[in-house]
Amino acid sequence: MTVTDPICPPDTAFAAAVASVRSGRQHLDDAVAALIGRLTERELLWLLDGDLTILRGMREMSQRYNKVPFEAGRIDRLGIPGIRFTDGPRGVALGSSTAFPVAIARAATWDPDLERSVADAIGAEARAQGANLWAGICINLAYAPGWGRSQESYGEDPVLLGTMGAAAVAGSNPWVMSCVKHFALNSMEEARFRVDVRVAEDVLHEVYLPHFRTVVESGVDCVMSAYNSVNGTWAGQNRQLLTDILRNAWGFTGFVMTDFIWGLRDPVGSVSAGQDLEMPFRQQRAATLPAAVADGRLTRSDLERVAGRHLRAQIGLALRAGPDPHPDVVASPQHRRLAREAAQRGAVLLRNRCGDGTPALPLDEASLSRVALLGRLADQPNQGDIGSSLVSPPSSVTILDGLRQRLGDKLIHVGGTDREAAVAAARSADAAVVVVGLSSVDEGESLIGVDTASTQLLGGIARFRPFAAALVKVAARVSTLRNFGGDRRDLRLHAADVALIEAVAAVNARTVVVVIGGGTIVLDPWDHQVAAVLLAWYPGMEGGHAVADVLLGDAEPAGRLPMAIPRRQTDLPQLDWDADTVTYGRWWGQRKLDRDGVPAAYPLGFGLGYSTFSISDLEVGRLDGEHFVASVTLANTGVRPGRHVVQIYAVQTADTGRPVHHLVGFRSVHLDAGTSTRVIVDCSIRPVQRWAGGGFTLEVGDITIRAGSYAGDPAAVEMDLAVPT
Numbered sequence: 001m002t003v004t005d006p007i008c009p010p011d012t013a014f015a016a017a018v019a020s021v022r023s024g025r026q027h028l029d030d031a032v033a034a035l036i037g038r039l040t041e042r043e044l045l046w047l048l049d050g051d052l053t054i055l056r057g058m059r060e061m062s063q064r065y066n067k068v069p070f071e072a073g074r075i076d077r078l079g080i081p082g083i084r085f086t087d088g089p090r091g092v093a094l095g096s097s098t099a100f101p102v103a104i105a106r107a108a109t110w111d112p113d114l115e116r117s118v119a120d121a122i123g124a125e126a127r128a129q130g131a132n133l134w135a136g137i138c139i140n141l142a143y144a145p146g147w148g149r150s151q152e153s154y155g156e157d158p159v160l161l162g163t164m165g166a167a168a169v170a171g172s173n174p175w176v177m178s179c180v181k182h183f184a185l186n187s188m189e190e191a192r193f194r195v196d197v198r199v200a201e202d203v204l205h206e207v208y209l210p211h212f213r214t215v216v217e218s219g220v221d222c223v224m225s226a227y228n229s230v231n232g233t234w235a236g237q238n239r240q241l242l243t244d245i246l247r248n249a250w251g252f253t254g255f256v257m258t259d260f261i262w263g264l265r266d267p268v269g270s271v272s273a274g275q276d277l278e279m280p281f282r283q284q285r286a287a288t289l290p291a292a293v294a295d296g297r298l299t300r301s302d303l304e305r306v307a308g309r310h311l312r313a314q315i316g317l318a319l320r321a322g323p324d325p326h327p328d329v330v331a332s333p334q335h336r337r338l339a340r341e342a343a344q345r346g347a348v349l350l351r352n353r354c355g356d357g358t359p360a361l362p363l364d365e366a367s368l369s370r371v372a373l374l375g376r377l378a379d380q381p382n383q384g385d386i387g388s389s390l391v392s393p394p395s396s397v398t399i400l401d402g403l404r405q406r407l408g409d410k411l412i413h414v415g416g417t418d419r420e421a422a423v424a425a426a427r428s429a430d431a432a433v434v435v436v437g438l439s440s441v442d443e444g445e446s447l448i449g450v451d452t453a454s455t456q457l458l459g460g461i462a463r464f465r466p467f468a469a470a471l472v473k474v475a476a477r478v479s480t481l482r483n484f485g486g487d488r489r490d491l492r493l494h495a496a497d498v499a500l501i502e503a504v505a506a507v508n509a510r511t512v513v514v515v516i517g518g519g520t521i522v523l524d525p526w527d528h529q530v531a532a533v534l535l536a537w538y539p540g541m542e543g544g545h546a547v548a549d550v551l552l553g554d555a556e557p558a559g560r561l562p563m564a565i566p567r568r569q570t571d572l573p574q575l576d577w578d579a580d581t582v583t584y585g586r587w588w589g590q591r592k593l594d595r596d597g598v599p600a601a602y603p604l605g606f607g608l609g610y611s612t613f614s615i616s617d618l619e620v621g622r623l624d625g626e627h628f629v630a631s632v633t634l635a636n637t638g639v640r641p642g643r644h645v646v647q648i649y650a651v652q653t654a655d656t657g658r659p660v661h662h663l664v665g666f667r668s669v670h671l672d673a674g675t676s677t678r679v680i681v682d683c684s685i686r687p688v689q690r691w692a693g694g695g696f697t698l699e700v701g702d703i704t705i706r707a708g709s710y711a712g713d714p715a716a717v718e719m720d721l722a723v724p725t
Helices: 012-023 028-037 043-044 054-063 102-107 111-128 156-170 201-208 210-217 239-249 271-272 285-294 301-319 333-346 400-412 419-427 454-456 466-481 495-505 543-551 589-596
Strands: 069-073 083-087 131-140 177-183 196-198 221-227 255-257 348-352 372-373 411-414 430-435 511-516 533-534 581-583 613-620 627-635 642-654 659-671 674-685 689-690 695-697 701-708 717-723
Touching: 012 301, 028 695, 043 285, 043 301, 043 589, 102 111, 102 156, 102 255, 102 533, 111 131, 111 156, 111 333, 131 156, 131 221, 156 177, 156 210, 156 581, 156 589, 156 659, 177 196, 177 239, 177 301, 201 210, 201 689, 221 239, 221 589, 239 271, 255 301, 271 301, 285 333, 285 627, 333 543, 348 454, 372 419, 372 642, 400 495, 400 543, 400 589, 411 419, 419 430, 419 495, 495 642, 511 543, 533 581, 589 659, 613 701, 613 717, 627 642, 659 701
Parallel strands: 083 131, 131 177, 177 221, 196 581, 221 255, 372 411, 372 430, 430 511, 511 533
Antiparallel strands: 069 083, 348 533, 613 627, 627 674, 642 659, 642 701, 659 674, 689 695, 701 717
């Protein structure tokens, strides 16, 4: 029998188990136990790793990564569908799917409802193409800016990371199993296969784990472990992370899978540590676990415990899954409209003032006779990283496409790097739009960090060090040829981009700079020379339309920064991106700037719109466990409708004596011009708890709560929250 249904193959033992739970005849755990009782020892071992041999798998992956779902633990005899994995933080890696804006762009919306809709669309497209697990929820917090995969995550703040990740779980769960990654402290790209990240116990629990805890509590099905080691133990076999914290402390009942190929180093020991599934191929476990069972190092009960976790998740999906979506849902008009909306809503307007004091944006199409579009990225379908997050949409709209569709002959495009031609076009234009920034050449996933020891994990002839060393050189060469960007040592724009901006700004007072990228970009000092700066991120397949919508005022730039942008790179933590050992500290991002008394160029949560807002009349409810409610009056004081993000911060004094802002809640609200509303924000006190003696504590007394438009907003309103004895 061939099993094709990825959810619940009919007329099988698996389907009978699902039916028994749905009808109430059996509890879920009992149904899983009964199904496991029917498995042979060989089948139990089959459930513990991917289904393809590594040779065949690597051959298929070299043609195109994740062209079809990666399967693991599929057992046709009993109808067990197994894991059918698709990657994709910005859309489904399979087929020709909708390319949404990157995750950090969606984080800039500060709108979990929108993220839930995006994840719903991604989940439906994954399911329509045969997948039953989506591993696109990346919530790693970067200690130092420059991490190549910042674009795949939701920014710097644990509350924002956790809230958006939980929304993605809720959106995708009707269609597929959800997977959050990479657990934990994975925010160095080129050293990820060898680096040991050291962190103090209290800092680990207070800074780098809370967002994972939030997503686990939201009901995520799977956690992907990280490549790096944490305090001397590889994350993929780290008992403290995978068992003591994840399962015993947080109550996680799903399953853990490794990151791909290099995700564990001790296949036998990883079983007792809490690692359930080696992905994506039959690799280390296939070579070692049968002998470990034979000589008694592993028992059948060990195998049953591990296998039961992902069988439980598979039955759970079958119980909640909606009907199969039609294949036409993939890259459908509805999903393209959603991608366009997300790109509009995530665009962050950082500056908007001409020299005469008038706003530079939005551009008034009726009054324009000539607009110059300049910069090497204006005509590029720049979707971001080309590693595991790559999505292959059926089409992609560049910024040139979007503006040309709207402006027609009014648009003068000068492409490439001809600065003299660009300046000449800008000099005679009503406005100049300069598109600059980053691409996959500058940042993203990388294979540069594959070293000899990790290459030996491939097995076969790669077990032998000389062959492994040769493969390392091949991997580095491939990474260079395919332009895998890796981590960024310099957070500034390319010098040629800055020179173009400065030259254009010198001849056109209405110079608008559109910045493309996925991580922190230092804009100083050129930003104060231009009229407007719009951070568009990697805006997805409909990005060109979305940017045109924002520039011409059809849509508002509703985004707010999900991370702080410093004035100087040295204002934030610095790392040796090639190090074998690093230490992650307590102070990063906006909190480090606050602690050091260094103003951000653009603080966490900052963003302008085409309207203005005021926040007043803060009220703070009583603390109920870890939660409290804050409410404010939000007024749209401008002349057009708009969207604003009410941000609630708890302010505490750092060891330097300076106030530090801890985000505790937020809410995105749309208001018509001249109207006001009462906004209620659910808040968590977790960000100001301290880890001591194996648990969290909270100092008795008053905590200052501020409601504003960004961290450190001078117009914020505040009152105290009482923490009782």
